[in-house]
Amino acid sequence: MHGHSGVMIEDSLEEARQLRDASVQRGVTAKPIAARHIYKIYPEAGSEAPPDAVNTLLGACSACNLHTAIALVSKMKAMGILASCNQLVMQPTVALERRRQQHSRQQIAFASWPPSKDCSNTRCALGSTSAQAGWHNLPSDILLQIAAMLPDADIHVMACASASWRDALNRDIRSMAFTWAARDPRNGHLCAVNGVVHGAACIFQNLHNVVLRRATHLRDFALMALAQANGPRLKSIDLSGCQLVTDRGIQALTSSCKNLDTVNISSCYELSDRAFESLGSCRSLQTIDACGCERLTDIGLQALAENAGKLRSVNLGWCEGVTEEGVQSLARCCRQLEVLDLCGCVKVQDMGVVAVALNCKALRSLGLHCCRRLTDASMAACALKLRNLSSLNISGCLSMSPAAVQAVVDVNPSLHTCRSMQRTVIIGGCLALLEVLPAM
Structure with missing residues (x-):
């Protein structure tokens, strides 16, 4: 029991104990009233119901709903009914x-x-x-x-x-989200996601899109079963927040599902370079969100980039093990990049952004939040080579001058800092950049 609810339950149980003691002291005078009340709420007990009938009632009631049982105890207290608080079950969700x-x-x-x-x-x-x-x-x-x-x-x-329904649904259902199967352990529920996903692998074998977002208890064996069942038909999977999925699970996924084009593994903290090396075997991969994958280094990023040259959108936010070397490999190998998020990649220096500007001419969105090692050299390269930017996040980049940022804004008409519209140049924390104006 936790917090305020636990105190209330303890108080109610103490009241039940006091009720029991008071009823014993009252003796014969309370018994007729108790018997009549027991008969109303527990007819099977008969008009001469002993106190055991009350205890049985409380036990059965509290097994399903402890709050109802406590309310019943309070009513019994008013009637002077003998009730043993020892019968109250302290795990109300057991039966459910x-x-x-x-x-x-x-x-x-x-x-x-x-x-x-x-x-x-x-x-x-x-x-x-x-x-x-x-x-x-x-x-x-x-x-x-x-x-x-x-x-x-x-x-x-x-x-x-x-079985007939299953056959029909298996033929035509292409997308399935299993977020409903995840249970928060703080609510006292057991997590059923592994059983549901493993069982679903026997039912749905033509899925193109799977969402397992925030399935914090998902294990590798369930992911493996689903991957093997759907194989190359699976195109997109969202595993964001699946904190127990390991390299082994991703390796099994990529081994069976070679046609993946969209993968979200953000906040999958157990994944290392091995997982990204295996993702490189998915040659159709276009979108990957690896935000928060703290164990990723340049080795894994280079292996991914060298084999997944069709990447268009890459989120490496807060992958603090990535440096400019990994970003340079990504830029050289994935020239079709349109979206790149390097927010929080604190080790990345100018050469990484320069390589992106030189190689990825179609870039539309660039996130550099808190990349504090970047200077005007990065902005100069962007101003020289990039013409399609519609989103630029340089908040927290304290070493950039207004003139350098203004040069980027001037050659990318979609960039602006206007408050009346959704800002596409984010300069939070950089007071010196407040004078940057949109292109005229």
């Missing part, structure tokens, strides 16, 4: 959690059925009601229209409900 676990196991078990070839298998994981009602005979186009209006969690349940 068991049902949730059973449901998850049921989903995975039924998901393991072999697909029906003629869609004649009408067994239902959730009972035979839908089969008896003829729901399994719905035309697939109607079924898909229904699925289009449902959240991903319900689509997952539909696929588990019958």
Whole structure:
């Protein structure tokens, strides 16, 4: 128990103890009132219900909802009913959690059925009601229209409900988000994401887009199962915030899913250069978000750049192990870059940005926030070579002069610092740059 709610529960339990003691002292006079009240809320106990009936009631009630049980204790206190606080279960989610676990196991078990070839298998994981009602005979186009209006969690349940439904959904569902399966352990729930994802690998095998954002308990084995099930059909995956995914999981992903073009692994703190080396095997990769991957160094970035030359958008924000050498390799190998975020890459110096300006002429967005080693040389190269910039973040770059930044703004008409519109030149923390004006 934590915080204020824990204090309230302890106070209520103390009240229950006082109620018990007071009832014992009152003796015979309180028994008729207690018996009548018990009969109303617990008819099976009979008119002469002993105190054990109250304890049984409290135990059953608190197993499902402790707050309800405590409220019941308070009502009993007013009636002078004998109640043993020892019967209050201090884990109110136990019964609910068991049902949730059973449901998850049921989903995975039924998901393991072999697909029906003629869609004649009408067994239902959730009972035979839908089969008896003829729901399994719905035309697939109607079924898909229904699925289009449902959240991903319900689509997952539909696929588990019958083999024919699963076949139809497997054929046509191309995108699935599993964020609903993640549970915050602070709320007392067990994380079901691994079981759900592993079970879904048996159901959805034609996915093009998968979202596992903030699935903080996702493990490599579940990711491997999903990757192997969908193989080269998978084009985009969002693993941002999956803090337990390791190099092994990414290696399995890239081994099975060679056609990935979009990967988000931001805040995946366990990933090292090995993961980025394996991502280089995805030759169609165009977008990668690696913000916060603290273990990435120039070695991993160079391996990625040399093999994934089609990259157009790269986010290396707060990858503090990256220096100008890694950025130079990226610029030389990935000349089609349009978006580059180096915010927080504190080791990057001018030569890295100069290489980007010289090689990546199509660059539209450049983030250099807190790259404090950069000077006017970086801006001079940008002013000389870049003409398509529509976003430039140089906040925290304290060594740049207004004249150097003004030169970039003058040759890129889409850049401005106007407050009445969304600023495209961000100069926060650089008071000396306040005089920079948009191009006329």
